[in-house]
Amino acid sequence: xxxxxxxxxxxxxxxxxxxxxxxxxxxxxxxxxxxxxxxxxxxxxxxxxxxxxxxxxxxxxxxxxxxxxxxxxxxxxxxxxxxxxxxxxxxxxxxxxxxxxxxxxxxxxxxxxxxxxxxxxxxxxxxxxxxxxxxxxxxxxxxxxxxxxxxxxxxxxxxxxxxxxx
Amino acid sequence: xxxxxxxxxxxxxxxxxxxxxxxxxxxxxxxxxxxxxxxxxxxxxxxxxxxxxxxxxxxxxxxxxxxxxxxxxxxxxxxxxxxxxxxxxxxxxxxxxxxxxxxxxxxxxxxxxxxxxxxxxxxxxxxxxxxxxxxxxxxxxxxxxxxxxxxxxxxxxxxxxxxxxx
DNA sequence: GCCCAGAAGTTGACGTGACAACTCTAGATT
DNA sequence: AATCTAGAGTTGTCACGTCAACTTCTGGGC
Numbered sequence: 513x514x515x516x517x518x519x520x521x522x523x524x525x526x527x528x529x530x531x532x533x534x535x536x537x538x539x540x541x542x543x544x545x546x547x548x549x550x551x552x553x554x555x556x557x558x559x560x561x562x563x564x565x566x567x568x569x570x571x572x573x574x575x576x577x578x579x580x581x582x583x584x585x586x587x588x589x590x591x592x593x594x595x596x597x598x599x600x601x602x603x604x605x606x607x608x609x610x611x612x613x614x615x616x617x618x619x620x621x622x623x624x625x626x627x628x629x630x631x632x633x634x635x636x637x638x639x640x641x642x643x644x645x646x647x648x649x650x651x652x653x654x655x656x657x658x659x660x661x662x663x664x665x666x667x668x669x670x671x672x673x674x675x676x677x678x
Numbered sequence: 679x680x681x682x683x684x685x686x687x688x689x690x691x692x693x694x695x696x697x698x699x700x701x702x703x704x705x706x707x708x709x710x711x712x713x714x715x716x717x718x719x720x721x722x723x724x725x726x727x728x729x730x731x732x733x734x735x736x737x738x739x740x741x742x743x744x745x746x747x748x749x750x751x752x753x754x755x756x757x758x759x760x761x762x763x764x765x766x767x768x769x770x771x772x773x774x775x776x777x778x779x780x781x782x783x784x785x786x787x788x789x790x791x792x793x794x795x796x797x798x799x800x801x802x803x804x805x806x807x808x809x810x811x812x813x814x815x816x817x818x819x820x821x822x823x824x825x826x827x828x829x830x831x832x833x834x835x836x837x838x839x840x841x842x843x844x
Numbered sequence: 845g846c847c848c849a850g851a852a853g854t855t856g857a858c859g860t861g862a863c864a865a866c867t868c869t870a871g872a873t874t
Numbered sequence: 875a876a877t878c879t880a881g882a883g884t885t886g887t888c889a890c891g892t893c894a895a896c897t898t899c900t901g902g903g904c
Contacts (some may be wrong), residue, residue, distance in 0.1 A: 526812060527799055528817035532746065534700045536826045537888070539862085554890065572853060583893055587854055594787065610852090633693055640821060646692060648814035653695035655806055660702045705892090720860070736882060751861055753884055758859070776883090 513630065522581070524625065537636055542631050549625040554589055556629060558637075559598065560621035568614035575612060710798050715762070715791040716745055720755055722795060725764065725780065726790035734780035735768065741778060759784075 542553045551559070561578050562568050570578075576586040585677055593599045598618035602611040614622070641649070688698050708719045717725070721773075727744050747750045754776055759765045764784035768777040780788070804812070 518846085523804060526713045526816045526819070527803065529823050530815060531704075533819040533822035535824060538812050540826070542862095543795075545816075579816035582857085583853070583890070584893075588889095588891075591854085617840040619875070623821070634689075637693065638689060640825075641818060642814075645814040645818045649696055649818070651809060651819075652811050652815070653692070653699040656703060656802075708892095718859075739881090748862070750885085751882070754859095757884085811848080820869075 539634065540636060541629070541632055545625065545629060548628055549621060549631075551621060555593055556596065556622070556625055558589060558593060559618055560626065562599065562612070563619065563622050569621060570613075571611045593668055629631045706802060707795070708797055711791060711795060714794055715787060717787060717791060720760055720766065722788070722791055724752075724755060724759065725784055726782045726792065728765065728778070729785065729788050729792075734785060735777055736779075737777045 516651060538553070543555055545551055545553055549556075558575070561575060562570060565574075572586055573583065573591065576583045579586070581589075590599060590601070597615055599612050600615050600619065602613055607646060638646070704719065711717055711719055711722055715722075723745055724741070727741060728736060731740075738756070739749065739753055742749045747755075754778070756765060756767070760767060761780055764787065765778050766781055768779055807815070
């Protein structure tokens with residue numbers, strides 16, 4: 513198939529504004545979370561995921577799976593959050609760290625943050641979308657995510673309870 | 679107006695996949711650029727912008743404006759790129775650094791990278807979009823970007839003049 | 845029992861991005 | 875001319891994210 517040698521200018525413009533929009537939006541949400549609740553978006557995601565789990569405790573691997581983050585990313589994030597006393601690592605018998613849990617402070621923070629954050633997402637994102645735009649974005653996003661999951665997944669595995677950044 | 683207290687599950691799903699798609703796409707493009715040309719997406723952006731400028735030279739401020747990056751981000755990026763000899767800082771008469779330019783190496787790298795990168799964007803992004811989806815996304819993205827630009831244009835009222843005459 | 849392959853989790857190095865504080869210069873004010 | 879100041883550019887600090895290397899456990903297979 514004959515490939516054009518470069519993108520058309522309208523395409524560049526679309527690509528630019530798309531990337532830009534995503535960056536501006538994420539930054540704004542991050543700032544609001546930081547200002548109103550003292551946590552970042554990454555911290556919020558971890559806290560929400562833990563909060564949904566039984567007892568607010570999970571294995572690190574489950575957490576990584578559920579967030580679709582790399583395990584080292586999770587480990588670094590947990591280290592930072594542990595030092596801020598939002599989570600604590602569970603000690604195994606031999607001193608081996610074996611899991612992670614919410615602290616009282618962490619639980620408190622996330623319960624306060626969740627409504628405000630949802631509201632911001634609605635204000636900044638959903639209220640600017642017409643139903644047709646929402647549908648277009650939804651279909652396309654799922655397509656992209658599925659394609660990457662298929663590529664990396666490789667292994668059959670019907671189980672696919674994933675949710676990612678909040 | 680009665681607002682729901684949280685997002686509906688379909689909305690969460692859309693939000694999640696959108697964020698996820700964005701991240702996966704950006705990461706993939708970054709990896710390809712790194713593998714094929716030894717530079718990051720951020721470095722590519724800087725190089726392309728410089729390459730489009732006359733003589734491949736610009737003031738740092740122009741560069742920041744044109745990329746819509748914060749100036750400190752640009753300065754840090756340039757420091758890293760200078761150490762890799764992709765760009766060099768222009769010395770003013772009194773030793774003051776006054777601008778930035780492409781090195782021969784930088785020019786060479788970007789000229790090789792630009793076609794491959796455009797091709798990847800087309801493969802990963804445009805070929806998954808129907809024209810209607812593209813149009814919907816384009817309109818919405820521009821709307822978001824414009825809104826943020828308007829906001830940072832500042833002033834509690836609609837005054838657009840920013841020059842500060844005494 | 846012994847060995848070893850692999851999973852779980854951590855760590856270090858490095859690039860990225862945001863924000864604030866700083867330095868230096870050049871144009872305006874007096 | 876001496877100075878004041880706004881803006882350009884830099885730097886420091888911190889959080890985020892990826893990759894690769896590492897440590898410790900855990901479960902076979904003999």
